[in-house]
Amino acid sequence: MAIKHFLQFSDFTRSEFEYVMQRARIIKQRFKAYQTYHPLVDRTLVMVFEKNSTRTRLSFEAGMHQLGGAAIYLNTRDSQLGRGEPVEDAGQVMSRMCDIIMIRTFEQEMIEKFAANSRVPVINGLTNQHHPCQILADVFTYIEHRGSIEGKKVAWIGDANNMLYSWLQAAQVFGFHLHVSTPKGYEMDMSLVGTDTAHYTLFDNPSDACAGVDLVNTDVWTSMGYEAENEARLKAFDGWIVDEAKMARANPDALFMHCLPAHRGEEVSAGVIDGPQSVVWDEAENRLHVQKALLEYLVVGKIEG
DSSP states (O other), X not given: OOOOOBSSGGGSOHHHHHHHHHHHHHHHHHHHTTOOOOTTTTOEEEEEESSOOSHHHHHHXXXXXXXXXXXXXXXXXXXXXXXXXXXXXXXXXHTTSOSEEEEEOSOHHHHHHHHHTOSSOEEEEEOXXXXXXXXXXXXXXXXXXXXXXXTOEEEEESOOSHHHHHHHHHHHHHTOEEEEEOOTTOOOOGGGXXXXXXXXXXXXXXXXXXXXXXXXXXXOSSOTTOGGGHHHHXXXXXXXXXOHHHHHHSOTTOEEEEOSOOOBTTTBOHHHHTSTTBOHHHHHHHHHHHHHHHHHHHHHOOOOO
16 A cells, blocks of 8 residues: 655645544544543654754644554754764664654755655654645634635735645645735745645735635744844834734634744734634644544544444
8 A cells, every 4th residue: 555645735635634634523522521542552653853843742742642652752963864864764764663754844855755765654744845734733723613614715924934835735625715915025936836826816915915814824924944034034024913903804703823833013913812813722732633633544544434
């Protein structure tokens, strides 16, 4: 059987996502009811980190333990990868000693090379280009609160980063429309977007991008790896804060999301992220539940019934 990886959002079909989210609902219900569920007994997840993490590490490590398996943390600074071992060699070795691997790194090319040499499924825990696990949790959270996301409008306000590129892929998979507003000089890399422009519209004015949408989404202005640009970004992104005025232009029942950590007063106002339309804490918690379903699917396949 061919190995299934989850390296970017477009790696799964809509039917696969619907199955994983159905399983996430069941697994979440069992977790809330304190029901033991151990489909991954004697299975091991290796987690490779080149970037710092809170939610990614906690959700994957706790999730694997809750499914009855074991999770091993590796930091590239403490492993041979940090001393120049070829990624291809690391993929060959690590995949012979575990059942599934999650990698959080900088370049997408690194994780693609690793997966090409892996005997087990590989999950993208974040790269500079894609953040598929976060968007899986975000779509799941929207559906929990508002039902189907198909045909809805989602605003992206801020940096053209890994979150945006995964949102663009999700729009194609689930059939919703993305309103994108990025400051000049921080526009999308069209080589990562593709030729399908039917699922997004570009807006120069971030307030206009929020008009009539069902979900407003943003992220920090300076992502990991771009800290040297922080001062320039603070100036360039002036006006791109998601505040009460922008949320007022969205639909009355619109939700607000942020992948966290957040900088109140920069990309989002305290009144929005701590306000009644914000679902950021549900969104963060759901990383645990959707990733447990993802681990289950990639390791043991579909579970009938």
